[in-house]
Amino acid sequence: MTQGLGRFEYYLIQLDELILQSSKTDNPALYLYKNDARTKAFMLEGLSKLYAGLHNEKRFAYAKEYFKSLEDALGDIDHYDAFAQEFLTDPEMLTTIRMYMEQKRDEKMLELNILLKKKRWINSDRSRTKRIRKKIKKADWMEPEKEADAINNFYKKAIKDIKEFYEKTGNEFTDIELQVHELRRKLRWLSIYPQALQGKIQFVDNGVIDEATTKYLTDNIVNSPYNIMPAIGNNKAIIEFEKKYFLALSYVIYELGKLKDDGLKVMATAEAIAATQFVDHETALQRAYPLNKITKEGVKEIMAKAKDLSAPFFEEDNLGKMIKGLKSE
Numbered sequence: 001m002t003q004g005l006g007r008f009e010y011y012l013i014q015l016d017e018l019i020l021q022s023s024k025t026d027n028p029a030l031y032l033y034k035n036d037a038r039t040k041a042f043m044l045e046g047l048s049k050l051y052a053g054l055h056n057e058k059r060f061a062y063a064k065e066y067f068k069s070l071e072d073a074l075g076d077i078d079h080y081d082a083f084a085q086e087f088l089t090d091p092e093m094l095t096t097i098r099m100y101m102e103q104k105r106d107e108k109m110l111e112l113n114i115l116l117k118k119k120r121w122i123n124s125d126r127s128r129t130k131r132i133r134k135k136i137k138k139a140d141w142m143e144p145e146k147e148a149d150a151i152n153n154f155y156k157k158a159i160k161d162i163k164e165f166y167e168k169t170g171n172e173f174t175d176i177e178l179q180v181h182e183l184r185r186k187l188r189w190l191s192i193y194p195q196a197l198q199g200k201i202q203f204v205d206n207g208v209i210d211e212a213t214t215k216y217l218t219d220n221i222v223n224s225p226y227n228i229m230p231a232i233g234n235n236k237a238i239i240e241f242e243k244k245y246f247l248a249l250s251y252v253i254y255e256l257g258k259l260k261d262d263g264l265k266v267m268a269t270a271e272a273i274a275a276t277q278f279v280d281h282e283t284a285l286q287r288a289y290p291l292n293k294i295t296k297e298g299v300k301e302i303m304a305k306a307k308d309l310s311a312p313f314f315e316e317d318n319l320g321k322m323i324k325g326l327k328s329e
Contacts, residue, residue: 002141003235007198008047008063008133015040016129023122029077029112038074041067046189046196053157054150056139063132066119073112080105083268093269093291100272148237148326151200155190155239159319162186166314173303176263180306184256190319191226191250194241199233203243204324212316213244216251224250237328245322252313259306266292266299 001009018037022028032038048064084101087093115121121128142150166183173179194201221227227250232238266288274284289295 003144003200004051004139004141004147005137007196008044008136010198011040011043011047011196012129012133015044019116019122019127019129022116027109027113028116028122029073029109032112033074033077033081033109038071038078041071041074042192043196045071046192049189050151050154050193050196051136051139053154054147055142056136059135059139062135066128066132069115069119070121073108073115076108077105077112079268080108083265086265096276097269097272097291100276101268144235144237145326145328148200148239148328151193151197152239152323152326155193155323158186158190159323162190162319163314166310169307171307173307176260176267176299176303180256180263180303181260183306183310184253184260187249187253187256191246191253194229195226197230199230199235199238201229201239201241202232202327203229203246204240205243206324210244210321212312213248213318216248216318217244218251221247221251221254226250237326240324240327241322242324245318248313248316248318249322252309255309256306259302259309262294263299263302266294 015037018032018035018040019028021035022031022037025031045064045067048060048067052060052064080101084098084105087098087101117123119128120126120131141147162183165186169179169183227247229241266285269288269291270281270284273279273287274281277284277287279287285296289298
């Protein structure tokens, strides 16, 4: 088995086990959600996205479509469940809003149960994972050195695309979902690929102090288990990342995530108000602000903070400095 195929198999085996166990329950979607199937789907989506950019685009795009639909469905459940749990402990949040979140969570769970059967993830002899395995097994897998060079180039292109996306936002962010959240999504993939690639990317430290990165190297970022690269294993050709710049990326992802969550909480509250009080979106927003102890100007402040965080990060070219290059044994 090639190394590339082995990376897929590593997560497919884990996903298969969760799917098997979920099929024995009355609510497979709940089982998958509670047992973190989303992470497995996310890693497989990431691998498919990356390899579609390297070779055999159609084969991996096929796999990506299915893994993304599974991950999105689990993400929708998490979105409403997180707010349902948070609002449960907020005495000032209206009961109707909390109940709306619970109802939407349950609806999304039902939708996932339908998807699992319709797309043959469960209860099928020709299961979805078997079909995906058959599809990607026939890919033109690269030798380690050639693959490392291709991944290196893939990263450079992804970084270029992210910079262009950021530049289009101009001098300020004006939309939580389409700009702040989307920028974080794009940046997050850069930190997901190394985990999914299982040792193909490794840290190095050139020993040179870059004062600009100091503000990013907080204890929670430096000591985060998510910022430990997988062991090199049997990878003979690797891509090296300068550690301090990867940690800077991790910091921005983390801080943008907090700001994004604050903004999406307001949007989710407005969605619930519009649905339960039968008012238009703008009226719902006006009623959502005080419930979240924020004003319309406060939402603008969230986006301003996101811009203040992003601007120096890109001006310092942390992403451009992050990739050191290739190394082969």
